[in-house]
Amino acid sequence: MITNLKLPADAHGAVRYGMTNDYMFRAVLQSNNRVLRGLICSLLHLRDDEVVSVIVTNPIVLGEAIKDKEFRLDVNVLLNDNTLINLEMQVANRLNWHERSVTYLCRSFDSLEHGQDYSVAKPAIQIGFLDYTLFPERPKFYDTYKLLSIHDHEKYSDSLTLCVIDLSRIELATEEDKAYHVNDWARLFKASTWEEIRMSASIDEYLQEAADTLYALNADEAVRKRCRDRLEYYQDLKNYERKIERDRMEHEQDLRNYELKIERDRIAYEKDKQKYEQKIKQDRKTYEKDKQKYEQKIEQDRITHEQQIERIVAEKDSQIRQLRAEIEEMRRHQSNDEGA
Secondary structure, eight states: OOOOOOOOTTOOSBOSSOTTSHHHHHHHHHHOHHHHHHHHHHHHTOOGGGOOOEEESSOOOTTSOOSOTTOOOOEEEEETTTEEEEEEEEOSOOSOHHHHHHHHHHHHHOOOOTTOOGGGOOOEEEEEEESSOSOTTSOOSEEEEEEEOTTTOOEEEEEEEEEEEETTOGGGOOHHHHHTTHHHHHHHHHOOBHHHHHHHHTSOHHHHHHHHHHHHHHTOHHHHHHHHHHHHHHHHHHHHHHHHHHHHHHHHHHHHHHHHHHHHHHHHHHHHHHHHHHHHHHHHHHHHHHHHHHHHHHHHHHHHHHHHHHHHHHHHHHHHHHHHHHHHHHHHHHHHHHHO
């Protein structure tokens, strides 16, 4: 492996594999301890004399093939034989960094052997380099999270610390970030040309070491192949995620179409129901009218019938009176005849 190449003063053009490639990120930090030391001092605001030792506890053989494409390329570090640090480059937003980072942090902290006292547990720090904004509603370049009281922000413990560097928002770096060159490390990580690399490298010796190591590793065919494998893995992942997104969109479109059909059927049903109710209402009105006419006819027939009866009764009464008058007349004639 080529490790003694220096970045030439006339190096120019595109950087084939930069530090946002998680394999290159791992390769640079593992192969050059001074770069790792300088980066940790910058991120944790430490002086160089405060760092006694920086040991990578999960080294890999650089250049060897990684059979598991989902192999994590995070860097586990033991700082001063006392603090556990996990560094990870994460440029693909899988929408789960909140939970993943906490899981990584807790795994690092949970390092006690059976029977060991809790007082010897080493503090753990998880440092994530993200090329996207974790909290879009309140973007920050670099922030640190600890266990604090929700009432008065009193610190509960220094045992667990989460650090997040947003490589997409370097312009939000604070004066403190700039004083410790955190923004310069971020620019080096994001640089896509050797001209940008040289500009970042001129800030201090640690950034220069990082630039030289990055240049040397880009010249190593085995490392380049592993970086290319990682690019292909992330490209496959993006293609898979795009397919999932397309399938999701198609499913949502099918769902919308189904909901539209249901709505159309509901509207058609409501219209049919309204027409049916209107027909029932109209039939009821027709029935009421027919019923009223029939009742009126019955009443008229009743009146006519009663009038006919009254007329017949009157005629009979008249006939009876006439008969009675005739009988009386006959009786008078008969009496007169008998008297004569």
